[in-house]
Amino acid sequence: MVESNSSSVDIPVPDTTVLMCRRLLGGDWYSLPLAPIHIESITEGQTNKLYILKLKHTPSTSATTPDTVILRLFSDIWSQEEIITQNIVYAILSERGLAPKLYGVLSHSQGRLEHFYQCRTLTNLELYQENVLTHTTRIIAEMHLQDMPVPKDASFVFKCMRRWLKKTEEVCLSDSKRQSMLNGMLSEKKWEEELDWLEQHLKQLNYPIVFCHNDLYSQNIIRLLDKDEFNIRVIDFDMASYNYRGYEFAQLFHDLLFDYSCTAHPGFKYLPDQYPSLEQRQNIVRLYLQRLYDRDTTKEEVDQLVNEIQQTRLYSCLFVFLWGLRASVVYNYPFDSLYFAKVYLSMYNTEKERLSKQKFE
Template identity: 25%
Template sequence: MEQNASRVPHIGVTVKQTDVYSDSLKVLKVIRPQWKPEAIKFKLLTDGITNNLVACLPELYEEDDTVLIRIYGNKTDLLIDRQAENRNILLLNKYGLAPSLYATFVNGLAYQFVPGCTLNTENVRRPEIYHLVATNMAKLHKVKVDGVEHPKANIWKKARKFLDTVPDAFSKEETRKRFLELPSKSRINQELELLRRELDRFNNDVVFCHNDLLLGNIIWNESSNHVTFIDYEYAGFNYQAFDIANHFAEFAGVDEVDYSRYPSKTLQMDWLSTYLVEFTGNIPTKAELDSLYVIVNKFVLLTHLFWGIWGLIQAEHSYIDFDFIKYAKTRFDEYFSRKEHLIAT
């Protein structure tokens, strides 16, 4: 169902971490007034490492009627433009690429549940699934935004903003000590400058991107043979190759990151071929495939720097039980281990 922004209510409720279920009822009272509070079942979902997510469903209703309530993580407004996120959801819902947005509230939003399961490090490698992902990403990349004829990539500006947001001194002593094992802010800045000079040598389309296509943001419905992307918090105009590279990096997983899972050249070429057929409407030539393959794998370096910086910010502000310093170190380590080879090629 196509949505109109003016029809999405904003509810003046703050859903507190200490009172999630009763505060969620206040949201549901507005968007699902027919539901009896005593019959509603709540389930706290734990896949995310940025926000908290609660599934809400009354007894005797179908699973498809589930409402998801997302409570923003602490200080995530430092990272995410929430008004832009809402616009993105409404825009992409028109194209059938995002779930329906039911309402916003002070520190979150309520939206449509998408039946299916999130991808994992095993099933993302199955051709019948990754072909769906490649096709869906190509459809997303063809989305046009009214009034934008010559879009510019926002990744460099966002990376700088993120780096400026990293504290010069972390508030927790343990975090301060562990940060000493990581590259300094000035070193990260130097690497960003190096990468920009390197990547600016290549022509790459600027398109509307998801920018955070980790496995938990892809819902696969086996019965309908369909995938849906969710959580468009970081969506916006960016380099085509960044979005693809970012997804390939996520083959490694999040909880237990293992870059031996990074897709092989054979898998990537098959994925990219499927993508280009949808994106261009033509069967790609070998030269076109080879070119995109090279550019994508160079952009993987930028994804490591970007999410490494993000991990440092979360280490200072997030209340979620996740080792963000370890995650940042993993991303930076992978950047430096691959840098010389990828820049030389």
């Protein structure tokens, strides 16, 4: 759950939080209270902060107690109710083998301890490899088969998008520099009305709603370093909720258009010609449906989902656009999140125009 180029510096985490982690982990973590713990920051984003916690020079004497774990601290963007729901969902996914092992939930639901994988995230080119796409598609199908104790509608992601929009507008009102940077994009459309329209548009299409990951991009798909190349896992379930199944694939296909290995500004390359061909999309959808239904699929079923993906591309574009706007005013990412938002805004406008033409054909 960490990239090989993560920073390796001691980061202050409150002593009370560290003590709570020791108690949750037990074993040498708790019985050796003076054993130093190395704390390494991985990421700080809109939804959480991630740290690696490792017992220094003290290999655990217990087979069930890990030497290294992930500490996930939730940001204040979430309500207490949402954090509790996330922890319940994660615990269930962990028990079912779909998420890393859960070692404990911190009091007041401020965070949780998760299994640490020696791993790396996948590159854009690796995502295109047949074995990787096949394995990822099967994981998606497993996720979509889950029955979870959360609302079965597609409202959660829209709730998040409205929150990001509101927070971005609030920052701009109090910061003239930020307002100048974002004014063109914020004023291009009445975004609250755009969200209302899109939500109603998707409801009218009446597409299947399933339990989704909702944040399926390359940085959340990892390869374990101590396993063979087929051992692919999906991580980071903060956005997991019920949603339109086509959205999951629209998001994955869009991410294939970006190469994040670029070190020059803006920190990524946009490669619009890399969108999967119709044949590639059909093959991926066929694999997914075969795993979902445990049988051969019909051409009609494949065509239906391919169409769902096409129709939910607009949804995916708006999600990332609003995420990018919010990120640009709050966090420092390794790439230009404002420029990233501009690219997705352009993609959104292109998809909106395509849908309009389709309507009048």
